[in-house]
Amino acid sequence: MRAHLPAAALLVLLAGCAGTPSTDGPIDGATADVAVGEELYQANCAQCHGADLRGTDQGPPHLDAVYLPNHHADISFLFAVRNGVQPHHWSFGPMPPIDGVSDDDVTDIVAYVRAQQQAAGLLD
Template sequence: MNRTKRRTGRRHPLATVALLAIGLVFTGGAYAALSAGTTAQADTDLTSQQTIDEGKKLFQANCATCHGLSAQGTDNGPSLIGVGSAAVDFQVGTGRMPMQMSGPQAQEKPPQFTDEQVQQLAAYVASLGPGPSIPDAHLVDGGGDAANGAELFRINCAMCHNVAGAGGALTEGKFAPPLTDVSGVHIYEAMVTGPQNMPVFNDMNISPEDKRDIITYLKYVQDNRSPGGFELGSLGPVAEGLFIWIFGLGAIVAITVWITAKSN
């Protein structure tokens, strides 16, 4: 009887190891979840001191040569005090900055920084002085009035960017870039910061809701290509007339020669 009881109450030799393993798994999982939540919060908080400090390091290593150690500006680059986070997010997020080479205007190219680094740079510059901020998601989601946006775009933007947003040439080697593949965030930021040769459209000129409508129209144009067939780059009557002269008249001449040769 006594031997049976002792054998029944004895724990397995691996029970302690199993309990330790279960405890480590739960502890590690809780720590990982807490770390991930803290990191996500830091990535999205543009006002945290840690984000600003990281942005300052990136700025001094990559931007200070042209803009100065304190972003005060130099002979090679303007001051960035007061431009706000929107200007940095647009210029750096589209790859225009850092500039690849000097020219009439900065060329768009693949971004040189990650999204997190762009946010850090934007946070640092925004901490130097008040300026336009990165727009809220509901202003760039394309959920506005496309008809109103089309009218506003024709009045304020089409003379440079073309009515279909295909872009166009300006003076002295400058140009208005195409808007066919530009995100809503960058379109909004361009309107409030006026990059390159573009004028600034503040909230007194075009309200945030009207800017949202313009973005909605451009997204509609992006998603609905020309229903009439080959759009010839949407560059307007010059391109269309040239196409008719070259290919239309060329086809008529070719048919005339063929008919004459056949009759002979």
């Protein structure tokens, strides 16, 4: 059983670095609310990723090409919240799982992040 743990960890890592753009919209077809996503982002993500999504000394910026849908599909945000993330693009420590943030919350957060990426000229 333990032999499968490295393979499972690799699968989560690869899912977080998917090279295929996310084309099916919000996670699991849920309806996203950008305004709610902003509130949730500020409450759960901003401490490390910055209130302006430009990162802090504790976490990387979401306004970066690494976090665009062609590299980190929407579902990778859900995996990060559920499972945490080991560092693989940045020299920050690992991100722990985030308790109390539902799948629907992540859908709203991703909608907010994508809206900010678009406003910053990173998305078409």
